[in-house]
Amino acid sequence: MEAQKENILEIKNLHTWFHTANGIVKSVDGVDISLKKGTTLGIVGESGSGKSVTALSVMGLLMGTRGKIEEGNIFLDGEDIVSLDKEKRRKLRGGKISMIFQEPMTSLNPIMTIGKQIVEGILEHQQISRKEAEKKALEMMKKTGVPRAEHMMKEYPFQLSGGQRQRVMIAMAMVCNPEILIADEPTTALDVTIQAQILDLMNQLKKETNSSILFITHDLGVVAEICDDVAVMYCGKVVESGDVRSIFFQPTHPYTKGLLASVPKLGVEADELESIPGNVPNPQELPKGCKFAPRCMFAEDKCRQEEPQLFDLGNGHLSRCWQSGGQL
Ligand SMILES: Nc1ncnc2c1ncn2[C@@H]1O[C@H](COP(=O)(O)OP(=O)(O)OP(=O)(O)O)[C@@H](O)[C@H]1O
Ligand SMILES: [Mg+2]
Structure with a gap:
């Protein structure tokens, strides 16, 4: 492929x-x-x-x-x-590839200062001196708009607010481009x-x-x-x-x-908001046919029997529904 x-x-x-x-x-x-x-x-x-x-x-x-x-x-x-x-x-x-998670507390090391965590991350991927890595880490922290970036480099994750921690996670994720x-x-x-x-x-x-x-x-x-x-x-x-x-x-x-x-x-x-009736099925008991059919008010027999493929609707628009594929 x-x-x-x-x-x-x-x-x-x-x-x-x-x-x-x-x-x-x-x-x-x-x-x-x-x-x-x-x-x-x-x-x-x-x-x-x-x-x-x-x-x-x-x-x-x-x-x-x-x-x-x-x-x-x-x-x-x-x-x-x-x-x-x-x-x-x-x-x-x-x-x-970098990733940031919903709750940064779980992905930051609680016993390492913010500065050290970013620097270690840089050193793992780039052949530069510790001094240069420290400079880079500080520049990145400043870019994320955290207040008093120099000071924050010496702090531990628990000393930061939720929003500040998320900025630190973004700094760590983006510092190696x-x-x-x-x-x-x-x-x-x-x-x-x-x-x-x-x-x-x-x-x-x-x-x-x-x-x-x-x-x-x-x-x-x-x-x-x-x-x-x-x-x-x-x-x-x-x-x-x-x-x-x-x-x-x-x-x-x-x-x-x-x-x-x-x-x-x-x-x-x-x-007054509409919501989708029913719940997402248990992944160990998935229905036959279209997985959404049990919750779908347009479902017909074919939907309950055969799973649709992703139909190409043009301009990069794809839909996994017999109806949008024009096959019902
Ligand atoms: N480590 C695991 N062991 C067993 N099942 C798992 C594991 N991680 C995820 N699953 C199952 O895989 C399915 C998909 O989980 P996933 O975490 O990808 O959902 P999600 O779309 O990210 O949901 P949410 O919006 O709640 O974060 C769920 O049924 C979940 O129970
Ligand atoms: Mg999830």
């Missing part, structure tokens, strides 16, 4: 399963996602749809879990990284004004470094604001993808339509 040149990251037919004591959990079960160079792609979907497991598969962070990539390819700049050995995979992390930044719900733990500042910061750094971002979120408002393209995930698969305009103005998959209908709008009372 070949990767397309304009795509910095191409995930093809990815299957990541967990082999648990209670059986196999097919968390990611045939995901296709393409991230174009210099753009931001949003991954949305309800809890449990496989967004984080997709991100961890790209990062090569499944060790220590019962998860395994069973099938598929992950092309980074045209090279398939799934088959790389552990050492090569480790070198990519924090170098070519990654080609791809994966952000997994990076702002959900923060209040709205801080959230907006963090998104601005990510956008600004992305422009400066010409990196590309995979942005995982529940928040479609954030997607509209910062993403160029969107992939909607349901039960371990992408059910619809395309550029932001097509997804927001011409959604075709009933699941995407349901997600959009449940976004709060100005002037609409919360209890």
